[in-house]
Amino acid sequence: MGIQLFKAKYEVDECLAEIRECLEVGWTGMGFKTVKFEEAWKEYTGLPFAHYLNSSTIGLYMAVNILKEQYGWEDGDEIITTPITFVSSNHAILKSDMKAVFADIDETMCMTAESVKERITDRTRAVMYVGLGGNMGHYYEIVKICEENNLKLILDAAHMAGTRYMSEIPGREAEAVVYSFQAVKNLPTADSGMICFKRGEFDEIVRKKCWLGINKDTYARSSDSGNYKWRYDVEYVGDKGHGNSIMASIGLVQLKYLDRDNAYRRQLVTWYRDRLSRYSDKIKLVKIEEGCESACHLFQICVEKRDELMMALNAAEIYPGVHYANNINYHMYNYAKGSCPYAEYVSEHTISLPMNLYLTFEDVQKICDVVEKFIRKN
Incomplete structure (x- = not known):
């Protein structure tokens, strides 16, 4: 799996x-x-x-x-x-x-x-x-x-x-x-x-x-x-x-069990941030507002060559996602083309790393190993 x-x-x-x-x-x-x-x-x-x-x-x-x-x-x-x-x-x-x-x-x-x-x-x-x-x-x-x-x-x-x-x-x-x-x-x-x-x-x-x-x-x-x-x-x-x-x-x-599970999600995010924040010149981490105790449904990063990173993760049997494609690119909303430049950037560079509750510390380290290896090469 x-x-x-x-x-x-x-x-x-x-x-x-x-x-x-x-x-x-x-x-x-x-x-x-x-x-x-x-x-x-x-x-x-x-x-x-x-x-x-x-x-x-x-x-x-x-x-x-x-x-x-x-x-x-x-x-x-x-x-x-x-x-x-x-x-x-x-x-x-x-x-x-x-x-x-x-x-x-x-x-x-x-x-x-x-x-x-x-x-x-x-x-x-x-x-x-x-x-x-x-x-x-x-x-x-x-x-x-x-x-x-x-x-x-x-x-x-x-x-x-x-x-x-x-x-x-x-x-x-x-x-x-x-x-x-x-x-x-x-x-x-x-x-x-x-x-x-x-x-x-x-x-x-x-x-x-x-x-x-x-x-x-x-x-x-x-x-x-x-x-x-x-x-x-x-x-x-x-x-x-x-x-x-x-x-x-x-x-x-x-x-x-919602608060218990969300607490573990925040722990996963902490593990990710501890490993990936050292690459701030190549990886943009989502900014969380001070005072916010996020439910942490997602952990997103922005990187160059996003699609290539996804393939590298898939090769290691790690299956991330994208949240979300720029809705303006869909035909019913394309009247707004060009109006949201940062959203366009995010749509092409964002990846959501695994956040399921069965992840362990070792799993997060494995994911980060693949991300780090890719970043160093690219």
């Missing part, structure tokens, strides 16, 4: 016990465990609302869709975003008939405040901030810019499960925070996510919109006696985006 980029670590027996309860009760869909997981997530994060979803992708779309509808944004209005992210971040904007305006990034791999300021126009309505790799970057500077310019803030926290700043979970400042619990994320399930709105009325709307617009879900329509109340209204043309109790069962277990 070699050394994989990601490999989820599950508490198997505990997960199976939670899932078994679903099967014994006979309720595997929305409700039962999903309600319990939402409550646990609110307690963990301190955020006021949380709705469990089948992916963070639907959460990002719902965030833009609901804010657009509730605040009266028009088709073609703009959301400032980053080109270095998974495409679901920016597709959420495009699918809502709005325009993604790309801000450049820096060594934090996150949008810079200066670039965001330069992109604000009279049609700007919001900022989509991505905490890439679990890092904070310039988040609080962007919060201030949004407040000063009456812009809404959406926090794409797909990589940020467990990230803290000055011991606090960030996100209370945002209109919506969207988390990913996809198969290789820090809190893994097969696939699911969570959307946390600031406002309770928006939480009520997303619950309907993610159940095809129906105003009462199947769990709410089932009484204690087992009678099924079939009458309901359909208030929106919605989607089927809610999570289920099987995935929530896994999430409930993994949440108990």
Whole structure:
């Protein structure tokens, strides 16, 4: 198998016990465990609302869709975003008939405040901030810019499960925070996510919109006696985006170990930095903001001849990744060509080294040996 980029670590027996309860009760869909997981997530994060979803992708779309509808944004209005992210971040904007305006990034791999300021126009309505790799970057500077310019803030926290700043979970400042619990994320399930709105009325709307617009879900329509109340209204043309109790069962277990696992991720990053920081003239390490306790979903470096380094690592049965290709290079966003030069550089030079929880100190040294040997030769 070699050394994989990601490999989820599950508490198997505990997960199976939670899932078994679903099967014994006979309720595997929305409700039962999903309600319990939402409550646990609110307690963990301190955020006021949380709705469990089948992916963070639907959460990002719902965030833009609901804010657009509730605040009266028009088709073609703009959301400032980053080109270095998974495409679901920016597709959420495009699918809502709005325009993604790309801000450049820096060594934090996150949008810079200066670039965001330069992109604000009279049609700007919001900022989509991505905490890439679990890092904070310039988040609080962007919060201030949004407040000063009456812009809404959406926090794409797909990589940020467990990230803290000055011991606090960030996100209370945002209109919506969207988390990913996809198969290789820090809190893994097969696939699911969570959307946390600031406002309770928006939480009520997303619950309907993610159940095809129906105003009462199947769990709410089932009484204690087992009678099924079939009458309901359909208030929106919605989607089927809610999570289920099987995935929530896994999430409930993994949440108990999230801080423990993130602590080990930070240990892996420390080992990497201890070895690779001596090559600062040839390797650029991601900058982590002071005061940020990152979830460390990724450990990224920028090097010349990135593709050749990937081949050298593959030859040693080490399998890194790239996070991410510059979204501006995709045809639906190429109207922004040339607008984010550092993002273009990052897209061609960044490599994500393995961060799976089964890595040992010796594994990290082996990876660094290959990187060092390549750097010295090149």
